[in-house]
Amino acid sequence: MKTLTLSAPAKLNLFLHINGRREDGYHELETLFTFLDFGDELAFTLTSNQQEIVICGDTAGIPLEDNLIYKAAKILEPYKKIADGVDIHLNKQLPMGGGVGGGSSDAATTLLALNTLWQCQLTIPELAKLGLQLGADVPVFVEGKTAVAHGVGEQLEPIDIAQKWYLVVVPPVHVSTALVFTHPDLPRNTPKLKSGWKLSDTGNDCQTLVKKLYPEVEKTLAWLLKYAPTKMTGTGACCFAEFENREAALRVLETLPSSWQGFIAQNTSESICHRQLRAWQN
Ligand SMILES: C[C@@](CO)(OP(=O)(O)O)[C@H](O)COP(=O)(O)OP(=O)(O)OC[C@H]1O[C@@H](n2ccc(N)nc2=O)[C@H](O)[C@@H]1O
Ligand SMILES: Nc1ncnc2c1ncn2[C@@H]1O[C@H](COP(=O)(O)OP(=O)(O)O)[C@@H](O)[C@H]1O
Structure with missing residues (x-):
């Protein structure tokens, strides 16, 4: 049986504004997602074991029922047009809960892969709607285009932005998204951007609070700011510095304090998962 291997790329929130709080406690956001x-x-192989969804690889001790890959597969199961089960092998590269969306991206890649392999024939908007049940960031990964998001992240407006190089640093702390969003000091009233806005008009509304709560994030931002424009992504803890070319990003990565982890990458207007899936289908 052929194996379908796809990436689950990281995302960055190039800005993150909080425009208000809904009655259900969730926050209205305006945020620019790029991949x-x-x-x-993730490698997907169909098996003759009809009911089985097996996940192996670097699942980092997440119980099966809590794994977003498993949840995504279960959510798609009722739409299967064939009997096969699936073996899913995860090669984890992204930090968990670091604001680069690894879990959400894994879930979206699973939805896209199994929609094809199980011949579910759901459209991308239908998959994105299912994905929203798994997390606010899943729809953007399913749609796979650099976009400004509104609502909790599900209303997506694709935009073109410049391609840059990023040095992403992973501070050695875990930031709780729920803690940030329930904190009384979180600013929640940033006005919506007006047409003609520029990236230089934007910021991350969680950053000041997260810096205060997690000094390691403050240290990381201060260190990166010596070299390049820098922000935190999502609710942290990862921070990213922007460069015009790979060499400049690499020079800074080489001087990173040894106790920190980091990686360099380029942003793409379309998620690499979508490109790979198209190539596989053709
Ligand atoms: C704010 C973002 C920006 O990308 O942060 P990161 O998680 O990437 O850092 C995300 O939208 C997060 O999405 P995700 O991590 O999927 O959040 P969820 O699991 O849906 O929600 C975790 C908790 O955060 C709060 N939450 C989340 C999203 C939102 N728009 N408003 C909220 O108030 C809720 O308390 C919720 O219980
Ligand atoms: N396959 C998975 N990969 C990563 N995290 C997962 C996965 N399945 C469930 N999770 C849970 O989801 C949480 C958020 O994951 P992630 O998307 O990495 O966060 P963030 O959006 O902050 O980068 C993790 O802390 C972890 O407990």
């Missing part, structure tokens, strides 16, 4: 040419890798 990196770096991420996890």
